[in-house]
Amino acid sequence: MLKIGIVTISDRASAGIYEDKSGKEIEKFLNENIENKFETVYKLIPDEFDEIVKTLKELAEKKCSLILTTGGTGPAPRDVTPEATRMVIEKELPGFGELMRMHSLKYVPTSILARGTAGVVKNTFILNLPGSPKAIKENLEAVWAAIPYTVDLIGGDYIESKSAFRPKKK
Ligand SMILES: Nc1ncnc2c1ncn2[C@@H]1O[C@H](COP(=O)(O)OP(=O)(O)OP(=O)(O)O)[C@@H](O)[C@H]1O
Numbered sequence: 376m377l378k379i380g381i382v383t384i385s386d387r388a389s390a391g392i393y394e395d396k397s398g399k400e401i402e403k404f405l406n407e408n409i410e411n412k413f414e415t416v417y418k419l420i421p422d423e424f425d426e427i428v429k430t431l432k433e434l435a436e437k438k439c440s441l442i443l444t445t446g447g448t449g450p451a452p453r454d455v456t457p458e459a460t461r462m463v464i465e466k467e468l469p470g471f472g473e474l475m476r477m478h479s480l481k482y483v484p485t486s487i488l489a490r491g492t493a494g495v496v497k498n499t500f501i502l503n504l505p506g507s508p509k510a511i512k513e514n515l516e517a518v519w520a521a522i523p524y525t526v527d528l529i530g531g532d533y534i535e536s537k538s539a540f541r542p543k544k545k
């Protein structure tokens with residue numbers, strides 16, 4: 376069955392200082408946009424480089440076709456999610472981050488602070504989203520249409536989604 380990893384990277388949420396609303400927002404978006412059966416694997420970790428790398432590798436080895444991370448993409452000293460993601464991926468897909476930042480300008484001028492990227496390791500596609508709960512939908516609505524086809528191309532499990540775009544086969 377289609378497996379999707381949700382990784383919340385937040386010092387405060389992982390310490391129990393606040394509830395992880397962003398992970399829940401990701402789950403909600405997936406439930407609203409995927410029509411076939413899928414299971415999620417959820418991880419809540421602090422902004423620690425080694426822990427992020429370990430978690431992403433573990434979820435890729437568990438055959439998640441898609442991993443969505445939230446948090447740690449900004450300029451603060453402990454924000455290292457894009458660097459950790461680059462340690463794991465074999466191929467970067469910079470268009471996802473570019474489009475998310477451009478689209479998010481419509482909501483906040485600080486969208487240019489997000490450094491999130493995306494890329495592929497074996498049959499897993501990893502995408503970094505910003506940490507704020509409201510940023511989840513704002514960013515996923517920008518790039519979701521391209522995600523199911525990306526997962527097709529890398530040999531991941533099929534994602535059935537009315538909001539996806541798949542180019543017609545010739
Ligand atoms: N997982 C989360 N759940 C709920 N609110 C969050 C989460 N992550 C971030 N936020 C909220 O979004 C705001 C902006 O995110 P910010 O970049 O400060 O957090 P972060 O660096 O991702 O998290 P942290 O400081 O805990 O590591 C935060 O002040 C916080 O209120």
Ligand SMILES: Nc1nc2c(c(=O)[nH]1)N[C@H]1C(S)=C(S)[C@@H](COP(=O)(O)O)O[C@H]1N2
Binds near residue numbers: 447482483486489490
């Ligand atoms: N759509 C959208 N993008 C957004 C935001 C937002 O609220 N909405 N917040 C911005 C802010 S304030 C920051 S600092 C960066 C990085 O957030 P992160 O460090 O929590 O990942 O995402 C940016 N991108």
